[in-house]
Amino acid sequence: MSRDFYTTTLVSVSQIFFIKQPVTGLLFLLAISYNAWLNHHWLLLFGALIATLVANSYAHFRRFDGDMIISGLYGFNGALTGLALTTFLQPSQTLWGYLILSAIVSTELTALFTRSLRPLAIAASTGPFVLTTWLALLLIDGLHLIPAITPAITGGSVADTITQISMSQLMAACISTLFNNIAQVMLLNNPISGAMIWLGILLADKRAALLLAFNVTGITPAMTSGLLGFSCVLTAMAIGQVFYIPSWRQSLWSLVALLMTFGLVMTAELWFKSSLPLLTAPYVITLYLFGLIHFLWQKFRRFSPKS
Template identity: 30%
Template sequence: MVIIDWSLSVDRTIPKPLRIILRGVGQVFFCCNAVTGLIFLMALYIGGVTAGLAATAGVFSSTIAAHLLGFPEKDIDAGLYGFNGTLVGPCLFLFLENSPQLWLYVVLASILSTIVLAALMRILQPCDIPASTAPFILTCWMFMAAVYAFDSFSRGPLLPTAGIPVEAANISMIPVEIGYMAAAKGISEVMFADSVVVGILFLAGIAIHSLRGAAMALAGAIVGIVIPVLLGMDKSLIEMGLYAFNPVLAMMAVGWAFLKPSGRSMGLAFLAGIFTVICQAGLTGFLTPLGLPVLTFPFVLVMWVFLLAASRSKYWEYLNQGK
């Protein structure tokens, strides 16, 4: 609590424009905290200058667009119009070939993510569930698919090649020391960083804002390793943390960000994390023929289903955190 109070005190002393931008970065992990956002952004630059610059361009573009379009100041101040743009930048630079025009692509995509977010907020308001990273997903899918029409852009080697999914090879158990690295990478992969150091810094940034949030993130990373191993999924993908970043977000959302903390919400979060792994495997098979990555769609889909289900139960209550 002392750490959290300290970080929030510093948050309030940061000049408003910079505070809003950094909160937008922090909201990627549901943290409305400029100090946490600063740690996240520094970690991205440590992982790679290009990724850091792309995230910076994205969060600035999406936040400025929200101001110019006259969206609610309360939501802008909380950084809600910044986190989708933060994700758009590194994502497009990861999956598309780097070129000078790509920076314009990032700016345009980040602006669109703000418009999509406002629209989804309106659509989802009666359901009382957050849009979360859905605007980022829809925007990036559209911009990735659009590259076929432009001579100035081309697919990167990491963008899935359209085709029939192949079966995973038989795998062995992952050594404990590799499991630790995979857990850290699972947290870092939320922002497309393949780095143990970045993952540790992300976890530290979350802990500064909320110890429970950090515990849920770590638990999600562990679920994203254990369940794929038990189900016999691709070992190389597990070691890279690619089955962990969606459970990280799902468990944070259900176990901390949107439902009142309790033993029951923690149990529901673990269930959400497990099903997110299965959902990711299924959606990968569905999207591979289209040549599109799953991104955080498994997390969003599972979060929506679980939060809607929780609203019908007498055991869980929503938090009003404005996230």
């Protein structure tokens, strides 16, 4: 296998956090490996790798944009899909067939989303991953093909969490929240993996790493597990730096986007209980909406009469 093959695979994994660096991708794989070892669930690592390889190979087969393939922009949705299916579905002989098929679907959807959103200057981002995973879980559950795994969160009440905590415990909870939020973007459930991911981001982009350091969302059990804040992690990076020119004005928009993302998460948690996991849907909705607003604003400024 050529060096480009390994580089594209690593870059595909690193693109989960908008980064095009093989070293960062390697650290991300180490984070997945640690989580797999910790939970005795090595299918997580194999699922991510296989789905990434399938997505990139299929993109080559379909002769999609070569620069996008090399940049990992097809593979990362495949990687996330592989992580999701091996997280939410129990191991079985047929799991790998559904995983391969889902990786192919995510690649087709990435191409479709990219073509459809390009005129609006909006990135497809993780939208294809969310849609593919939802469709796969609905189909598999509806046909009773593979039993699902229901992750559980345990912990005391919010009042207990707030009243029975010291300053040192508060600091530890904030750090744990930060790294859990980062880890949960890749559906990992421990702060050590989150710290590895953050280190990979730091090596590639110090500003992005510092931006994430402020993404501490709370100390209640659900928040410290990262389940309420991980969409905010992606929003902070995407709106605050990746897709727009950083500035003080953009920082304000980033704050608004963070509040909107967190509001969407809380709304879904409180009012729209579903067997489907939220995944990064709140982030995707926020990104697409802000992209549309930005596009319309630019159009308005271009065609508005000059005073």
